Amino acid sequence: MEIEKKFKIKNLPDNLSQYESKKIEQGYLCTDPVVRIRRSNDRYILTYKSKIVDEHADKEGVRINNEIEVPLTREGYEHLREKTDDNLIEKIRYIIPLSDGHKGELDVFGGKLQGLYFIEVEFSDEEDADVFVPPEWFGENVSDDKRYTNSFLSKCENLDVFL
Numbered sequence: 001m002e003i004e005k006k007f008k009i010k011n012l013p014d015n016l017s018q019y020e021s022k023k024i025e026q027g028y029l030c031t032d033p034v035v036r037i038r039r040s041n042d043r044y045i046l047t048y049k050s051k052i053v054d055e056h057a058d059k060e061g062v063r064i065n066n067e068i069e070v071p072l073t074r075e076g077y078e079h080l081r082e083k084t085d086d087n088l089i090e091k092i093r094y095i096i097p098l099s100d101g102h103k104g105e106l107d108v109f110g111g112k113l114q115g116l117y118f119i120e121v122e123f124s125d126e127e128d129a130d131v132f133v134p135p136e137w138f139g140e141n142v143s144d145d146k147r148y149t150n151s152f153l154s155k156c157e158n159l160d161v162f163l
Contacts, residue, residue: 003063008118037077048067052066104121
């Protein structure tokens with residue numbers, strides 16, 4: 001199970017190069033449920049995500065999904081890459097330790113989504129998510145805004161949807 005919150009950013013942190021980062025390319029074979037392929041540096045992953053439909057499904061400001069990840073070979077990734085729908089997403093993900101012990105995953109997009117960035121925080125359980133206080137440099141919680149899902153972004157030709 002994946003429990004996360006997603007936020008806009010008021011200000012990007014200084015000196016991003018000091019943080020661990022991953023160069024990511026990902027594409028979608030299906031968006032409902034989500035079937036995604038991802039290259040993260042030199043790792044290749046197939047992911048299946050589906051929304052949890054139970055008493056937690058309507059929890060405002062938190063995303064709760066079933067998520068299964070399995071490794072792919074480079075050859076398998078490249079084969080599936082040709083079968084993806086819409087656009088491949090390009091981004092650099094910075095892993096930023098937060099003062100409360102959580103880690104933020106800051107995505108800085110390239111390609112057609114150049115200029116877009118937001119941060120996700122994953123939680124161990126719903127209570128952890130409920131008590132989380134975002135740092136001052138975080139902006140609005142956009143966990144419930146579908147425009148900030150990567151599957152939606154893969155269909156975008158530019159950032160006009162955010163204007």
